[in-house]
Amino acid sequence: MSSPIKFLAQKHRKQTAIIAVIGSIYVLSSWILNFDNFSGFTAVPKAFNWLGVNFFPTAESVELLPRIWQKLIETVALAVSSTVVAAIIALFVAILGSKATGINNYVHVVVRGIASFFRNIPLVAWAMILLFSFKQSDFTGFLALLLMTVGYLIRAFMEIIEDEASETMMALKATGASYFQVIFQAVLPQIMPSLISWVLYMIENNVRDATLVGILTGTGIGFIFDLYFKSFRFDAVGMTILAIIIVVITLEVLSNQIRKVIL
């Protein structure tokens, strides 16, 4: 074993090395992409200026609001339903797979692997794959969001159970409580706040992602965004973006309020 001083010096060197590596990766990738850093930065204000002029909602685009609103509600509903269903599935799987409540270590490793698989396939790839089977429909979007969200939530829930419920579980086990009693009386009440907090976070995320998926599946707000964009109705596109932003921010404020109450 090395001495503490040596260890700290090594740690310091490691950190420096990591920063150097990240820096070189940035330089290298800029070079590969032919990305001129300086003109890249100066182009940003210009781009925003162009956006501001062309995408500014006009009186005409305000008339489109009811339609935009209806599609937006569809999209929010898609995000909420897929997240809630994903959360229920993920909770079951996480209980079976976590180190604290699970069947055994073999199952734990398999569940982690499956969760990682679902999580690491990009959402767009999920949507495109599912388009083959389910065509352009709300269900395709629902399924794509569901699968990705299940991947995220299984992992999050397993960690929450292991971190927050292990000790109380042990106490109830010691009283002679059975497995299901322990799950219902100790694990679920103990993890509920963190669980809800994660579900709210995934809903916020999925509203944004559902927009993207909608472009591919031809549904919801993504569909009319795409429609207006391709027909050069930039003012209407601006209106749509504005509406999305308002809804996303509202949801964020709302879920923060809920968090404050439950935590």
Next chain:
Amino acid sequence: MLEVKHLTKSYQKDKPALTDISFSVEPGNFLAIIGPSGAGKTTILRSLNQLIKDDDGQILLDGSDIRSDNKSQLRKHRRQIGMVFQNYNLVERLTVIENVLHGRLGYKSTFAGMFGIYSEDEKREALDLLDKVGLKDFALQRCSELSGGQKQRVGIARSLIQHPKVILCDEPIASLDPASSHTVMHLLKKLTVEFNIICVANLHQINLAKKYADRIVGIRQGKLVFDEESDMLSEEILETLYDQTISKELK
């Protein structure tokens, strides 16, 4: 009577955590287990209700060996053994009385237990026990709102409602301030006598062990180095236990 005979356990090969531990305790007696960190105190306590599977030996509660239990026998044994934890291990989001009632789970059908359906008698007893530990007015408070000392008393009430023959306490006062420590120790001692139960507590504070325990067992590197009436505990013994002079602690 609780009898531990030749208890042996190693977590890793060739690294024994417990070697040939034997002691016994009669009802109405308070036994303190002392010894340095890593000596094996927690391992002993958790073996007593088989939260840890030990390797060899016997653990006899009124003559029947817990170690040879099948699942349902173990459940019946466990409900006769209460446990009190350093970090209380309550369900913080639930109310005080719900946490106390958890001590009844071992007696309930799976369904009634899952959904927390308790009889009137059980609820009344929970309130009586809360009165006993000095928390009469806290029944409907959330546990997260209590102080450490109050949480520990909820933990004690939870173990008492099991109608235990034994209460195991793993460092019950290690997270408490001195005043709460005395309250909790005093309570444990009083209840041990009142309900004629066996109390086994891992303790760091030697002065408190001497004050409240009837007998003290010393563990060092997984071996039992003494087993004495608490008045007999001398400085020399403590020196061999901790490898240093701690005469200050004795006062």
